[in-house]
Amino acid sequence: MLRGRTRESRTIDELLSDARASRSGALVILGEPGIGKTALLNHAAAADDLQILQTTGIEAEAELAFASLHLLFGPVLSRLDRIPERQAAALRGAFGLGPAGTGDRFLIGLAVLSLLAELAEDGPVLCLVDDAQWLDRASADALVIAARRLAGEGVAMLLAARTGFTAPGLPVLELAGLDEVASGEVLNSAARPLTAEFRQRILAEAAGNPLALLELPKSGESQGELSLTTRLEEGFAHQVDGLSTAARVLLQVAAADATADPAIILAAARTLGCAPEHLEEISAAGLIRTADGSRLEFRHPLVRAAVWQRTPLARRLAVHHALSHVLEGTADADRSAWHLAAATLTADEQVAARLEATAARAHVRSGYAAAASAYERAAALSPSADERARRLTLAAEATEFSGRFDRARTLALGAGNPGAELTSRLIRVRACSDYGEGHLQGAHAMLSAGVDHLAATDPSSAAWLLLDAASMIWLDGDRDMAHRTAEQLDALRVPPDADVVAIHQLCRWFVVLALARPSAGLPPLAQVIESARAQAGPDRRGLLLIGGLGLADHDARTHQxxxxxxxxxxxxxxxxxxxxxxxxxxxxEYARGRYADARGFAEEAASIAADTGQPAWSRLATILLDQLAAVHGDPLDPASANPAALTLLDLGQGRPEQALLGLEALVYGKSRNRTPAMHLVPDLVEAAVRSGRNARAAEPFTRLESWAEMLHQRWADALVSRCRALLSTTPDADAHFRAALASHERPFGRARTELLYGEWLRRARQTSDAQEHLRAALEAFEWLGARPWAERARTELGATGWSTQRNTGADRCAQLTPQERQIVRLAAQGLSNKDIAAHLFLSPRTVGQHLYKAFPKLGVTARTQLAKLTLSD
Incomplete structure (x- = not known):
């Protein structure tokens, strides 16, 4: 029974009950040392009929990638062959049980999810993690990624940590001190009879901390103004002082060791004059115990801290050296290298090289935080300034990969000014760190500096940096950035036979479109696109190229x-x-009118970007979600939503004056370049015309005409023709509407033109023709799920005398959530739940639950019927 923890125990019991009912969940328990976090984990572990996995974070292991995760899953590694092959390979590589490969930390987190789900097939699983604040970063990331995706597997995960530990997206249970009654009961249960005065002092100083209530009576008088944690450590240290010298040395070795392996601890301690009987002395004192018959554990983490803090420097160095020697040549080469580094106070190339090898192993296993720490320590031990700069560069890159952007910048700056190749890499680290945190202008400035640095000696690399810079122009729309990139593109001399000629030309076209510059001397845009398309692919810059092609290429080819x-x-x-x-x-997909797919991909992008520390891409995906919400007529928060989406929502819901004000602010914005602004001009023209302010559309439309002429794309030509029709005061409007319809390829744009044309025809008393186009608009809007636009088309059609009614059940697939839609589509292709789970980063059981919910919506009862469905978009 846990005194004073009824509410907390009930919360945990409910989590376990959910797991037994195949409902998964996770909980983070936070509190100060000794507050009772471990006791609550032990309460959970005492429950019946659960498969239990548990591990404890150890401060000395914080620099060893996946160390804690390996301890957690060590007993069940035989089940790895039951999860998706790529995930299993990533986890084996992370644990050093197979080729390191290129496993991504997110993939390893998914492997953890899949392994937990696989274990849950045999019954509910309880995953217990104590002292999570000392988990190595790679293990912590993997566990949190898995915990956030738990759904219907039958897994309960409890992570206990000191206050300050963060696990974004997981519920938190904060432990406060015990109340006065419970505190008195705990004190009575363990302490010898106390005087009333001493008892009250203990109760006051403990402040409800259970460990303090148990330990402070043993430590005698108060230590003045020391913190409670320090008081407890001092009390444990007092117990250590009563041991023999050799026993204290053995305890110091155990405090520095992270394996908890008695054989390793005794082997190292033996070189320092200790013997096995000294282990018996420590155990008899109650400071250390044997767990599971094979691991030595301190009674409490504060015991370990107290021992190590009172260890003199010379002894610390000797202990680390002994442990390094014992571990050398074993599977724990990384631990050996770290102990050797801890025993080294001056520069030493051999030690630095061993630590660099440790860093490299961590890096290929996606343990970027551990790799960064090892590279940084190796740099500090490097006698050569060149080697120090190289290793700091590696540390900065690994830190940027891990998502710690501030630290990456600090390391990059600390590397000084090495040679050209390292300098360009350091510039990239600083730019990517700025970009990762959403500071596009700072990132662009860094890239510009990199171009200046490389232009004369390596123009091809400079051209690729300019593609990065150009991408920020079309993503952010800053005019000053565009001017700076234009200047550098003009000055760059790329050899005519270089592979990057098409990249250089495409970037120049981007600034031509952004700044309305002359295109003289450039090949036609279509020709440049054709040449550049060959270099688009599945790497970072290849993706930027795909994004750039999406501005100007045909939708179908860019889609492929x-x-x-x-x-x-x-x-x-x-x-x-x-x-x-x-x-x-x-x-x-948005441009092609496949809104369900567009939403599904954007939601997945935002989720994974949040998990992998990429706020810039999370923001861009959220902008797309805002745009889709506006099309559908869903409410948007004016304080946080994308401004362009807000104007589209205003336009769709019949607020053209409000839309016009917002659109003018965006199109004429001080920093706005033409590329993003031109996409908004057709909306501005419509808003101006519908609010009776045609004159305010004239100048923006003139700019749109010249921009579209340079772009020479059918979708842009269609929008120009529609705007001409709206602004026309003569019967030529009819011809312009027809020209627009002849060029339209994008469904939403075409439906809006059908609507505007139908409205124009109705006002011109051409009722029959108006009905034809209004019906086409209504059908398209309903198909797209553009509710406010469909309502407007329905109202206009009703005004012509045509009887209309809402389509309430034509497309059962429209009832599916984006994730259900993705799962149904893959299931219809014949993929198993396991294959779908690997594809969408879910557990197979969660896939099954989504299909269970989707079948009634689709009116099917068997998986085989899915192949007969038409999944309209």
């Missing part, structure tokens, strides 16, 4: 490129690139 790149990235497990690929794919 984006689809193929996304599929390849999924298949190869390069999860870090998925948000970018999915965002570009979502944009193309």
């Amino acid at each position: 490129l984006a689809l193929a790149a996304t599929a390849t990235i999924r298949a190869e497990g390069r999860i870090g690139l998925l948000p970018q690929a999915l965002t570009f794919l979502s944009r193309v």
